[in-house]
Amino acid sequence: MSDISEIKGRIKEYILNEFLPGESAGNLADDTPLRTSGVLDSIATVKLVSFVEDTYNIELAAHETGIQDFDRIEDIAALVASKKS
């Protein structure tokens, strides 16, 4: 689904710009753990949640952004896609 890949792309671009300045895009895969590995701390996570909520005009509940379910770009994109439809 092209929708999902578009969402993944935007999330990836946001994470690279905001939290990983200087990192090459090739090192950030769709399945790279973000929170369990320390790439995103709690404040960065809140900023990311806020970014996807604003970008896609959706609301995420606290239980949907837990460390296990909100850890990889692919999981986040799938969540966003399910909320949009």
Added chain:
Amino acid sequence: MEHLASTFEATAAAYPNRPAVYMPNGSFLTYAQLNDQASRLAGFFRAAGVVAGDRVGLTLPKSFEAVITLLAALKCGAAYVPSDWAAPDARGRAIMSDCAVKVLVLHRQCMGILEEWPVQLPTVLIVDDDHGAEAAPGTQLFSRAIESDAIEAKDLDRDPNRLSYILYTSGSTGTPKGVKISHRTAMSFVDWCSRTFEPTSEDRFSSHAPFHFDLSILDLHVAWKHGASVHLIPDSVGKSPKELVQFAVAHDITIWYSTPSTLNFMTQFGGLEKAGWTGPRLALFAGEVFPIKHLRRLTEIWTRARWFNLYGPTETNVCTYHEVIPPIPAEATEPPPIGKPCGSHTIAMVRDADGHPVSGAGAEGSLWFTGDCVFQGYWKRPNEDARVFENIEGQRWYDTGDVVRYEADGVMVYVGRRDRMVKRTGYRIELGEIESALYKHQRISKVAAVAIRDVEEAVKIVACCVSEGERPSIIEMKKFSHDNLPAYMVPDSFSWRDDLPLTSTGKTDYQKLLHDLAEKR
């Protein structure tokens, strides 16, 4: 009274049926229940060999178990030593073995701390969310320990000169150092809070700061002196701005105490404005500089609150304060001052570069303190003690390392640090500790950590690194930092360089690095 345990027990006798501590879901323990469970756990500690002067460690999330543990330690005359349950195991192990805790109360998730323990293992109590679980070999269950017989009156120790708690803070050499606080010192702060904020048994205190952070002393011990309730905020709520706002409103907090970062977090991401809540009666903030535009915005939302900036390192707890009275003029650009010393237990001196006391508007220098507010030294760090204490005419003075300037009327403003300590989201960070951790990476040959302020005036840590061979990816460096440092010390960004600039005396030129980073932005 000059003892935290006696103070709590007097309140428990006066208000046995009032709630002492709440969890976010509304469950609570009354003063009588909390006192009874703490006395039973103290009985267990005593039977396990804990005597006055010992240490009891706790590596737990915010929970009833955590407050029962720290009170039980105080009842025995032991000092409680909290460590961050979310930090890497090695850090908890370093802290708990450094001060040789006699008993360690751990959440089951933190049992990695016990591996490779360098000395004889303490008695270990496990807190488990699964109540049917069995204890692992060599450990016992907390839930059984609180069924012990209560500690006997003869075993209570009420010497105010003993240590009440030890809080570990970042150390520049790479290992955290323990700040020793006696009951007398702790109570000098608690009693000042009573006089200044006049809490009552009707008050509801937020408990946002983790117990290893000194803001928690006010939340717990001031509330418990007055029969007020403490409303525990575990990480799961504290890290979600929307839940945090809902929590504050639902519990109708009357005394809020946190870092400015936490308050900003609620305004920026938690929908504080839309919550339609006029706020607590007292909004206290400490731990870092509060950018004035953010503070102004908050004062327009929490219209009910009186606002206080509380200043002080862990070594003195709060030692100066300043009330900010809204409205804050739109043209104001300077952050609020740190204010004036709190009273006779906090005697201040500002000294110039030659050590001479200075005063009067415009005078600038290092801020020193003497009086009951001053801590009892670092745990087994005589060299650190020698560095920060100076005896002047029979008084022991403590050098905060902070540089301040007098404004009119004896009000002080914070200018900066003399050394390489920075504050990030209220936490103290020795940049040297970050460097020590990063040097453990095989492909890092040189590293210098510096702190910059971003456009929102938040502190950002940049690690300037030189690699041997292929440069690790930034994701790898983040992960390595995460595995070796507490979350608040993980650098925000990494900057690769071919070499580090040096000063004429051959030391790392941090000013040049800061200059280069500013140019890049």
